[in-house]
Amino acid sequence: MAKDFTVAIVGGGMCGLACTVGLSKSGIHVDVFEAGSKFEEVGAGVGLGPNALRALKGLGLYEAVLSRSDTPSPTFRQFLFLSGLGEHEVIYDYPRTADDLGLGIYRPVFFDAVVGLLDPSTVHFNKRCVSLTTTETTIAITFADGTTHEADLVIGADGIRSVARNFVVVDAMQKHVTFTNTVAYRGLIPLEDLEAAGLQMQLSTRPIALVGLNKHFVIYPIHGDKRINVVVFMSKRDIPPQPPLPSPWVTAASDGELQDQFQEWGRDARIIVDHMKASSKWSIHALNPPLASYCRGRVVLVGDAAHGMPPHLGAGAGQGFEDVFVLCELLKNDKVTKSNLEVPVTRVVQDALQAYTEVRAPRANWVLERTIEAGQIYESYQPGRETQEVTKLSNLWDPIWHHDLGVDVNRAVEMVSKHVRVS
Numbered sequence: 001m002a003k004d005f006t007v008a009i010v011g012g013g014m015c016g017l018a019c020t021v022g023l024s025k026s027g028i029h030v031d032v033f034e035a036g037s038k039f040e041e042v043g044a045g046v047g048l049g050p051n052a053l054r055a056l057k058g059l060g061l062y063e064a065v066l067s068r069s070d071t072p073s074p075t076f077r078q079f080l081f082l083s084g085l086g087e088h089e090v091i092y093d094y095p096r097t098a099d100d101l102g103l104g105i106y107r108p109v110f111f112d113a114v115v116g117l118l119d120p121s122t123v124h125f126n127k128r129c130v131s132l133t134t135t136e137t138t139i140a141i142t143f144a145d146g147t148t149h150e151a152d153l154v155i156g157a158d159g160i161r162s163v164a165r166n167f168v169v170v171d172a173m174q175k176h177v178t179f180t181n182t183v184a185y186r187g188l189i190p191l192e193d194l195e196a197a198g199l200q201m202q203l204s205t206r207p208i209a210l211v212g213l214n215k216h217f218v219i220y221p222i223h224g225d226k227r228i229n230v231v232v233f234m235s236k237r238d239i240p241p242q243p244p245l246p247s248p249w250v251t252a253a254s255d256g257e258l259q260d261q262f263q264e265w266g267r268d269a270r271i272i273v274d275h276m277k278a279s280s281k282w283s284i285h286a287l288n289p290p291l292a293s294y295c296r297g298r299v300v301l302v303g304d305a306a307h308g309m310p311p312h313l314g315a316g317a318g319q320g321f322e323d324v325f326v327l328c329e330l331l332k333n334d335k336v337t338k339s340n341l342e343v344p345v346t347r348v349v350q351d352a353l354q355a356y357t358e359v360r361a362p363r364a365n366w367v368l369e370r371t372i373e374a375g376q377i378y379e380s381y382q383p384g385r386e387t388q389e390v391t392k393l394s395n396l397w398d399p400i401w402h403h404d405l406g407v408d409v410n411r412a413v414e415m416v417s418k419h420v421r422v423s
C-alpha cells in the first residue's frame with residue numbers, strides 16, 4: 001500500500017542509495033538529492049560482513065549486489081594478521097566459522113547494482129544541500145543553486161561532512177568531528193605485476209592485514225581476482241585526536257612518499273608499496289565523541305553522517321546499511337502514516353525517529369569506538385612482545401557480525417506502537 005508522506009534524502013552515496021531503494025520498495029515517495037553531477041564511488045574495494053549482507057537482504061538489494069560480485073556466493077572474510085616486518089610470520093589467524101561469510105566488492109560495481117534498482121525520476125543531481133529549516137508543515141531543504149524542496153521527513157545521508165547534521169546537532173563539525181591522526185593510501189595493483197616482482201604471500205578472497213608499529217596495510221584481491229585492493233595506514237599515535245583538517249581530505253599521493261616509510265618492512269610489504277602508483281591519500285576523520293542522538297524533529301541521520309568511523313574493522317558501510325534497514329522497517333510500518341504525521345510534528349514521527357535513534361545509536365557508536373581501538377591494536381604490534389594484543393580482536397568482530405537486527409526492528413516498532421494515536 002502506498003504511503004501518504006514524502007521523504008527527501010540528502011546524499012546519494014552507498015547509504016543514501018540503499019535507503020532510496022528500500023523506501024521505494026515500501027511504497028514511500030522518496031527523492032534523493034546528490035551534490036555531484038552523477039553517482040560516483042571511489043575506485044576501490046569495500047568489505048561487507050555478514051551483518052551488512054543481512055541488512056542488504058532486508059532491503060531487497062542482496063541479490064543484485066551478489067549477482068555482480070566476484071564470487072557466486074559469500075566467502076570467509078575474517079582477517080589473517082601477519083607481521084609487516086621480517087618474514088611476515090602469522091600473528092593471528094582468525095578462527096574459521098561457517099557464519100563469517102561476507103563479500104569484498106569493487107565499489108563502482110556495488111553502485112551499478114543499486115542504481116539498476118532505482119527509479120531515475122527519484123534522483124536529482126547537482127543539488128548540494130546548504131541548510132534545512134522547519135516550515136509550518138514540512139522540512140525545507142535549501143540547495144546551493146538557490147532552489148528549495150519540501151518533504152515530510154528528511155534523511156541526512158551526506159557523509160562525514162554532513163550538512164544535515166547541523167540541523168540535528170548545532171556546531172557538530174567542531175564538537176564531534178576529529179582528525180584521527182591516521183592517513184590512508186588507497187590503490188589497486190594488478191596481481192600479475194606483484195607476481196612478476198616475486199610476491200611470495202598467498203592471496204585469497206580473505207583480507208590480509210600486515211601490522212607494525214604505527215602502520216598497517218589491508219590487502220585483498222578484487223575484480224575477478226585480477227587486482228589487489230590495498231589500503232596502507234600510517235598514524236601518529238602519541239598525540240590526541242585533532243580538530244578537523246582543512247579541505248581537501250582526499251588528495252593524490254605523490255610518488256615515493258609512501259615507499260620511503262617502509263624501508264624497514266619485510267620483502268612482500270615493500271613489493272606492495274613499490275607498486276602503489278597513482279594512489280589517493282585520505283585523512284581519516286571520525287565522529288569522536290559520537291553523537292548522542294541521530295535525529296531532531298523530522299530530520300534523521302544515517303551512515304557516516306550519523307557515525308563516521310575509521311575503517312579498521314571494515315564496518316562503516318555495514319553500520320550504515322543497518323541504519324537504513326531499521327529506518328525503512330519503521331517507516332513502512334502501518335502505524336506510520338500521514339494522518340499520524342500532522343503538524344506540529346506529531347508524536348508518531350518523532351517517536352519513529354526517536355525509536356530509530358534509541359536502537360541504532362548505542363550499537364553504531366559502540367562499533368565506532370571499537371574501530372578506533374582496533375587501529376590502536378594493529379599499530380602497537382612490535383615483534384618480540386610477549387602478549388600480542390591482536391588476539392583481543394575476536395572480542396571486537398563477533399558482536400558486529402553476529403548481531404540480530406530483527407530484535408532491533410521489533411524493539412523499535414514496539415516503541416512506536418506504544419504512542420500511536422488511535423484515530
Ligand SMILES: Cc1cc2nc3c(=O)[nH]c(=O)nc-3n(C[C@H](O)[C@H](O)[C@H](O)COP(=O)(O)OP(=O)(O)OC[C@H]3O[C@@H](n4cnc5c(N)ncnc54)[C@H](O)[C@@H]3O)c2cc1C
Pocket residue numbers: 010011012013014015016033034035036045046047048127128129130157158159160161162163184186231282302303304305310311313314315316317318319320
Ligand atoms: C579507506 C577506507 C576504507 C573503507 N573500507 C570499508 C569497508 O571495507 N567496509 C565498510 O563497511 N566500510 C568501509 N569504509 C567506510 C565506508 O566507505 C563508509 O562508511 C561509507 O562510504 C559511508 O557511506 P555514506 O553513504 O554514509 O556516505 P558517503 O559515501 O560519504 O556518501 C555521501 C554522499 O553525499 C553526497 N553529499 C555530501 N554532502 C552533500 C550535500 N551537502 N548535499 C547533497 N549531497 C551531499 C556526497 O557527494 C556523497 O555522494 C571505508 C572507508 C575508508 C575511508
